[in-house]
Amino acid sequence: DQQVKQNSPSLSVQEGRISILNCDYTNSMFDYFLWYKKYPAEGPTFLISISSIKDKNEDGRFTVFLNKSAKHLSLHIVPSQPGDSAVYFCAASAGGSYIPTFGRGTSLIVHP
């Protein structure tokens, strides 16, 4: 059973608009959440993270929101750029294990 779910396999957005990528989790022990970005033929790279003591973390154009009661997090990219086109993986970890559990990824395409 998947503990980290990214239910949208793909998302298409116009350049300059907002991209919203969603992620749901089932394990209530998760207390640290991450987003990774992956370009074709490259490994994933860490993008942004959030601890469960916060509900928002911002880094430039990227903001992650956490709704613990709904077990939901989202990544907002504003404004979206064609270079943001990539697969985005959501991941979560629990304090005891530390090792993140990943979702399936969402492929974002930003059109010029």
Place this chain on the structure above:
Amino acid sequence: ETGVTQTPRHLVMGMTNKKSLKCEQHLGHNAMYWYKQSAKKPLELMFVYNFKEQTENNSVPSRFSPECPNSSHLFLHLHTLQPEDSALYLCASSQDRDRGNGYTFGSGTRLTVV
């Protein structure tokens, strides 16, 4: 070379073959990981090594055999694989076991089992 380097980039092997995947990092990291990415599935953790000692084996079949001779090198030995083992195999490293924000991934080996 910097970062995490994986070789080969692509590998096609028969079900009776024996092959090895190699991962190398010169970042001074102490923890190394093997992940498997199958089509339409989450990234799955396979093995974790910390200071050359295996600390996690995520119920991986014995046809996959990891080896970590030193903290810079990690191998995945493959034998009698099945077609469903075809996937992208990713290696990662981190300074120590961390929450994931310190991981550096390699570009992966695309494995096809025929």
